[in-house]
Amino acid sequence: MRHIAIHFVGNKTNNEPCGLSKSTLRLNETEQALFMRYFLTPFKSAEYFNLYHDMGLKMNEVFTCADAIFADPAGAILEQSASLAKHLYNQSVHPKIKGGEFYTAYFNECIVDGEIVDAVGLFKSENKDTFLKVYPAGDSFDVESEKGININKLDKGCLIFNTERDKGYIVAVVDNTNKDGEALYWMNDFLHLRPRRDEYHHTQNLMSLCKNFVRDELPNQTDISRADQIDLLNKSVKFFKENDRFNLDEFTHDVIKEPEVAEKFRQYKAACAQEFDLDIANDFAISDNAVRKQARVFRSVIKLDKNFHIYIHGNRDLIEQGIDENGQKFYKIYYKEES
Numbered sequence: 001m002r003h004i005a006i007h008f009v010g011n012k013t014n015n016e017p018c019g020l021s022k023s024t025l026r027l028n029e030t031e032q033a034l035f036m037r038y039f040l041t042p043f044k045s046a047e048y049f050n051l052y053h054d055m056g057l058k059m060n061e062v063f064t065c066a067d068a069i070f071a072d073p074a075g076a077i078l079e080q081s082a083s084l085a086k087h088l089y090n091q092s093v094h095p096k097i098k099g100g101e102f103y104t105a106y107f108n109e110c111i112v113d114g115e116i117v118d119a120v121g122l123f124k125s126e127n128k129d130t131f132l133k134v135y136p137a138g139d140s141f142d143v144e145s146e147k148g149i150n151i152n153k154l155d156k157g158c159l160i161f162n163t164e165r166d167k168g169y170i171v172a173v174v175d176n177t178n179k180d181g182e183a184l185y186w187m188n189d190f191l192h193l194r195p196r197r198d199e200y201h202h203t204q205n206l207m208s209l210c211k212n213f214v215r216d217e218l219p220n221q222t223d224i225s226r227a228d229q230i231d232l233l234n235k236s237v238k239f240f241k242e243n244d245r246f247n248l249d250e251f252t253h254d255v256i257k258e259p260e261v262a263e264k265f266r267q268y269k270a271a272c273a274q275e276f277d278l279d280i281a282n283d284f285a286i287s288d289n290a291v292r293k294q295a296r297v298f299r300s301v302i303k304l305d306k307n308f309h310i311y312i313h314g315n316r317d318l319i320e321q322g323i324d325e326n327g328q329k330f331y332k333i334y335y336k337e338e339s
C-alpha cells in the first residue's frame with residue numbers, strides 16, 4: 001500500500017459534516033500492516049462487478065476519479081479522494097446511514113483472475129467498538145475505555161483493479177453493515193455497479209433461474225408433486241457440480257428430459273432475460289464458487305403440517321406419495337439402514 005488519504009463523511013440529511021483532510025497519511029510498517037489486514041482480509045468472494053453508468057462510463061464519478069489516480073497515484077490521490085468523499089456525502093441521504101471515516105488507498109501488485117495489477121481501494125468505517133486499556137498504576141492497575149475501529153470488522157469497501165478499463169474496471173465489493181434499503185447507497189448510488197459478465201455471473205444467474213422455474217413457475221403450469229420438484233432441483237445442482245461447462249441443450253436433455261417441460265424452461269429463461277434485462281448465456285464455463293454459494297439455497301425438504309420434515313438428497317424412487325381409504329395423505333419411504 002503506497003498511498004492513503006482519510007476524510008470524514010457524515011450524513012447529509014442529518015446535517016453532519018463532510019470533513020476533508022489536507023494531506024495524505026504517513027504510516028510506519030506496523031500501522032501499514034494493520035491497515036492492510038483491515039482493508040483486504042474481508043475480500044473473500046469470487047463475485048466481481050464493473051463500474052457503470054447508463055449515459056457512459058465517464059458519467060460515473062468513481063470511474064473518473066479512479067482513472068485519474070491510476071494515471072498519477074502520488075499526485076492525484078489526495079484531490080481525487082476528496083472528490084470521492086464529496087460524492088459519497090451527496091449519496092448519504094438516508095436517515096439511517098452512519099457517518100464515518102472514508103479511506104482511499106493505492107495498492108501495488110494485486111492479483112485478480114491470475115493477473116498482477118494495481119488497485120484503488122475505497123473503504124468506510126461506520127461502527128466503533130469499545131476497547132479496554134489496562135495499564136500499571138503504581139502497585140496496582142488502572143483501566144480506561146476507548147472507542148475505536150475493530151480491524152477485524154470492515155464495514156464497507158471496494159477494490160477497483162486496474163484492468164478491463166473499457167468495461168468499467170474489475171471491482172470487488174464488501175458491505176457488512178446495512179442489509180435494508182439504506183444499503184443500496186454504497187453499491188448503487190455511490191459506486192454505481194453492475195455484475196461483471198463472467199462465469200460466476202452466468203452460473204449464478206442460471207442456477208437462480210432453475211430454482212425459480214422449478215419452485216414457482218412449474219407448479220403453475222403442470223401437476224408436479226413436491227417430491228418431483230425436489231428431485232429436479234437436486235439433479236440441477238448435481239449437473240452444475242459435476243460439469244465444467246454449462247450447455248443449455250445438454251442441461252435440458254440430461255436434467256429436465258421431458259421435451260414439453262424443457263420448452264417451458266426455454267420460454268421462461270427468455271422471458272426473464274427480457275423482463276429483468278439479464279444476460280443469461282446458453283453456454284459458459286461453470287464457476288465452482290458460484291455453485292457452492294447457490295447450492296445453499298436449493299431446498300430439498302418437504303414440510304408436512306407441523307409434525308414432520310422429509311429431506312430428499314438422493315434417489316427419488318425410494319419415496320412414494322399416496323392417499324389412504326380415509327382420504328389421509330401419506331408418504332412411503334424405503335431405506336436400508338437407520339442412523
